[in-house]
Amino acid sequence: MSVLEFQKVSKLYNNVTQALTEVSFRVDEGEIVSVIGPSGSGKSTVLRCINRLVDVTQGSILFDGRDITRVGKKEIRQLRKKIGMIFQHYNLVNRLSVIENVLHGRLGHKSALSGAAGYFTEQEKENAFCLLERLGLTEQAYKRCDELSGGQKQRVGIARSLMQEPRLILCDEPIASLDPSSSKVIMDYLSDINKTMKITCIFNLHQVDVAMKYSGRIIGLTSGRIVFDGPPDRLSKAKIHEIYQSNEGELITDVG
Amino acid sequence: MSGDRMKKTPGSKEKAAVFVARKRNFTIAFLGVFAVFIISSLATGYDVAGGFAAVPKAVHWMASNFVPDEKAWSRLPNILAKLIETAFLSVAVTVCAAVCAFFFGLPGTRTLKLNPWVGRAVRIIAAFFRNVPDVVWAMLLLFSFGQNILTGFFALFFYTFGILTRTFIETVDEVSADCIEALHAAGAGDLQTVFQGILPSSMPEILSWILYMIETNIRNSTLIGILTATGIGYLFDLYYKRMDYASAGLVVLSVVLLVIAIELLSNQIRKVIL
Numbered sequence: 001m002s003v004l005e006f007q008k009v010s011k012l013y014n015n016v017t018q019a020l021t022e023v024s025f026r027v028d029e030g031e032i033v034s035v036i037g038p039s040g041s042g043k044s045t046v047l048r049c050i051n052r053l054v055d056v057t058q059g060s061i062l063f064d065g066r067d068i069t070r071v072g073k074k075e076i077r078q079l080r081k082k083i084g085m086i087f088q089h090y091n092l093v094n095r096l097s098v099i100e101n102v103l104h105g106r107l108g109h110k111s112a113l114s115g116a117a118g119y120f121t122e123q124e125k126e127n128a129f130c131l132l133e134r135l136g137l138t139e140q141a142y143k144r145c146d147e148l149s150g151g152q153k154q155r156v157g158i159a160r161s162l163m164q165e166p167r168l169i170l171c172d173e174p175i176a177s178l179d180p181s182s183s184k185v186i187m188d189y190l191s192d193i194n195k196t197m198k199i200t201c202i203f204n205l206h207q208v209d210v211a212m213k214y215s216g217r218i219i220g221l222t223s224g225r226i227v228f229d230g231p232p233d234r235l236s237k238a239k240i241h242e243i244y245q246s247n248e249g250e251l252i253t254d255v256g
Numbered sequence: 257m258s259g260d261r262m263k264k265t266p267g268s269k270e271k272a273a274v275f276v277a278r279k280r281n282f283t284i285a286f287l288g289v290f291a292v293f294i295i296s297s298l299a300t301g302y303d304v305a306g307g308f309a310a311v312p313k314a315v316h317w318m319a320s321n322f323v324p325d326e327k328a329w330s331r332l333p334n335i336l337a338k339l340i341e342t343a344f345l346s347v348a349v350t351v352c353a354a355v356c357a358f359f360f361g362l363p364g365t366r367t368l369k370l371n372p373w374v375g376r377a378v379r380i381i382a383a384f385f386r387n388v389p390d391v392v393w394a395m396l397l398l399f400s401f402g403q404n405i406l407t408g409f410f411a412l413f414f415y416t417f418g419i420l421t422r423t424f425i426e427t428v429d430e431v432s433a434d435c436i437e438a439l440h441a442a443g444a445g446d447l448q449t450v451f452q453g454i455l456p457s458s459m460p461e462i463l464s465w466i467l468y469m470i471e472t473n474i475r476n477s478t479l480i481g482i483l484t485a486t487g488i489g490y491l492f493d494l495y496y497k498r499m500d501y502a503s504a505g506l507v508v509l510s511v512v513l514l515v516i517a518i519e520l521l522s523n524q525i526r527k528v529i530l
């Protein structure tokens with residue numbers, strides 16, 4: 001069953017920048033899908049349309065069979081509760097502690113006042129500590145986030161999104177600011193979460209090799225259009241060059 | 257060698273031209289400012305050389321008249337009482353204005369994405385309050401409140417409110433943009449985002465601005481006190497008009513010391529919070 005379906009989605013920023021042109025694809029429950037493409041091809045726009053951080057100009061997006069492109073503010077909150085998001089720059093509240101940041105994942109489930117006052121139930125706190133343990137952050141629980149390394153911050157970001165108990169996690173270049181070993185740790189955690197918790201994941205990635213290794217399906221985007229949609233083993237070298245509009249020997253993946 | 261290579265790079269000439277143009281623009285701007293200075297000196301009849309020549313004389317006059325004497329020192333308790341009144345007024349005004357400015361400014365931020373029309377209105381209103389100097393506010397308010405401590409309070413309040421609204425909007429857009437986005441994406445509402453995201457992340461900058469405005473307001477409230485006949489400014493005016501320059505000098509001295517003390521204190525506080 002498909003969790004997400006794009007139907008001829010187009011996005012025009014400020015009536016001038018055509019970021020997406022008639023993008024259509026489906027994502028099934030439990031899949032890991034990676035979106036690749038050159039800078040400015042519209043990868044982030046695709047992800048941000050899904051949780052309505054960006055409003056589409058044309059077309060519709062079905063989440064769980066419901067068109068979410070025209071819903072009002074209240075329903076947007078309901079939608080966002082079910083969709084976690086992980087950012088390149090982690091986007092944590094740096095001056096708060098790790099555990100407080102993780103609990104922020106519950107805000108969508110709480111009343112405005114208790115959320116604003118930072119009141120969380122014992123059950124929620126217990127879950128938060130469980131997640132921290134699972135992500136190897138138990139010792140950091142009371143540290144301030146600006147004392148953490150990049151890899152640790154991204155794990156806090158993952159814990160925060162898992163607190164939402166989401167059906168779908170959107171990862172916008174989750175490893176672009178990390179060194180190769182922390183990158184592997186993060187990708188392994190996300191892939192493990194996908195398998196054990198049955199959470200669908202959509203990645204934006206710059207590293208083609210990472211995308212091919214971890215995802216079941218790859219979508220290639222060039223100037224806002226889908227030029228490839230299929231399993232990694234069907235993604236040939238020539239196709240990669242078509243996606244990145246480059247010639248043989250011009251990509252970092254061609255080296256070695 | 258590297259110079260040779262640079263010359264061969266296409267476009268390096270154009271790049272160099274940019275720097276030449278920048279230097280030329282700078283020279284033109286400098287000459288322009290100088291010309292404006294000359295023209296305005298001529299127009300107002302301001303005698304530059306004479307102005308500077310008068311400085312030593314003025315210093316001498318101040319040194320011989322404004323030195324506190326025995327009579328002045330006997331007025332110290334009175335002066336200190338007014339000084340404390342002025343300091344408390346400045347702190348109270350700044351804190352009130354800061355709280356109002358923060359919440360008033362929230363719709364004006366681009367990152368929180370409240371109503372864009374309200375946001376535009378907020379920025380215009382803030383610009384209005386900011387661009388009317390506090391002294392002008394004091395004179396306008398004199399008509400409605402008379403010579404009263406409320407006049408001084410509101411004059412400082414409006415001006416501080418205008419400045420802080422603008423700086424808080426900029427601070428939030430700059431410092432809190434990332435976490436606002438993350439909290440929104442997690443389904444948090446606006447109230448939750450303000451208290452769980454914006455306030456914790458912008459707090460050091462906000463406090464730093466509040467401290468700065470307290471310093472400024474202590475200085476300005478002295479001036480406004482002269483107009484509204486309240487606080488330390490009134491005392492200065494009183495002694496000055498009685499030609500009791502020694503006591504007026506002590507008032508000035510005490511204000512200077514207070515401002516320095518507040519500045520040192522707030523620097524310490526800044527060190528702790530930043």
Ligand SMILES: Nc1ncnc2c1ncn2[C@@H]1O[C@H](COP(=O)(O)OP(=O)(O)OP(=O)(O)O)[C@@H](O)[C@H]1O
Pocket residue numbers: 013014017018019037038039040041042043044045046
């Ligand atoms: N908020 C915005 N306002 C106006 N134009 C935007 C905005 N966000 C993105 N764009 C434009 O839309 C196009 C697609 O941007 P997008 O961020 O989706 O690309 P991307 O594939 O994620 O790039 P990158 O790999 O650099 O992150 C770009 O041309 C960009 O300039």
Ligand SMILES: [Mg+2]
Pocket residue numbers: 043044045172204
């Ligand atoms: Mg992007």
